[in-house]
Amino acid sequence: MTTMKHILTLTFLLLALMAPLHAAGPEQPAILKEPADWRFEGMTIPPGFAPDIGLRGSEEIRFAPGMFDTHSSNYFTYAMVILADGTPELGAAELKEFLEKYYRGLSTAVGRGKGLSPDVGQMRAVVNPTPPGPDAKQKRFVAEVVFFDSFTDGRKINLHVDALVIPRPASKQTCLIMLVSPSSKDAAVWQTLREIGSKAARNAAGKS
Numbered sequence: 001m002t003t004m005k006h007i008l009t010l011t012f013l014l015l016a017l018m019a020p021l022h023a024a025g026p027e028q029p030a031i032l033k034e035p036a037d038w039r040f041e042g043m044t045i046p047p048g049f050a051p052d053i054g055l056r057g058s059e060e061i062r063f064a065p066g067m068f069d070t071h072s073s074n075y076f077t078y079a080m081v082i083l084a085d086g087t088p089e090l091g092a093a094e095l096k097e098f099l100e101k102y103y104r105g106l107s108t109a110v111g112r113g114k115g116l117s118p119d120v121g122q123m124r125a126v127v128n129p130t131p132p133g134p135d136a137k138q139k140r141f142v143a144e145v146v147f148f149d150s151f152t153d154g155r156k157i158n159l160h161v162d163a164l165v166i167p168r169p170a171s172k173q174t175c176l177i178m179l180v181s182p183s184s185k186d187a188a189v190w191q192t193l194r195e196i197g198s199k200a201a202r203n204a205a206g207k208s
Contacts, residue, residue, distance in 0.1 A: 104123045
């Protein structure tokens with residue numbers, strides 16, 4: 001019970017810290033419709049903590065239970081969808097730029113409110129394309145991002161990212177789906193992440 005109280009208190013604190021960092025986004029998910037026990041949050045893109053991101057649109061996030069618990073197998077594990085307006089180019093270079101600006105801004109902004117000063121110079125992303133799936137119009141990437149977790153104790157972690165870019169010409173949007181976790185790719189949580197990603201991809205492509 002004490003541990004649960006601590007986690008809830010930490011969650012509310014983190015939400016309070018994040019509130020001024022971004023404008024409210026969608027209240028209901030259009031793409032990340034599940035799982036229901038992964039907390040949903042929506043915001044606009046670019047977020048307040050990374051205003052120089054070139055994309056414009058909205059973001060959907062699903063946080064795994066235990067997201068902010070450093071002892072949890074789901075620590076810092078979540079799924080994220082960017083619905084970008086128009087048809088922006090999203091190749092490996094553009095995704096690298098996005099990830100570095102996003103995570104540097106996030107770590108710095110949250111750290112500022114907690115007296116932490118993360119080293120932004122170390123927060124770099126490496127992005128590589130992977131073979132496309134059945135739909136050749138979709139692009140897939142794997143990435144590694146160095147991040148300082150200002151939400152907890154400022155520890156340095158390496159985030160593994162699977163990314164999928166899906167054009168949505170009917171709605172004049174481009175969908176970027178990202179699965180994120182510091183857990184190794186053979187960990188059980190990645191099976192869950194991949195299932196979430198597959199369902200999100202079907203929703204984005206209008207095949208749900």
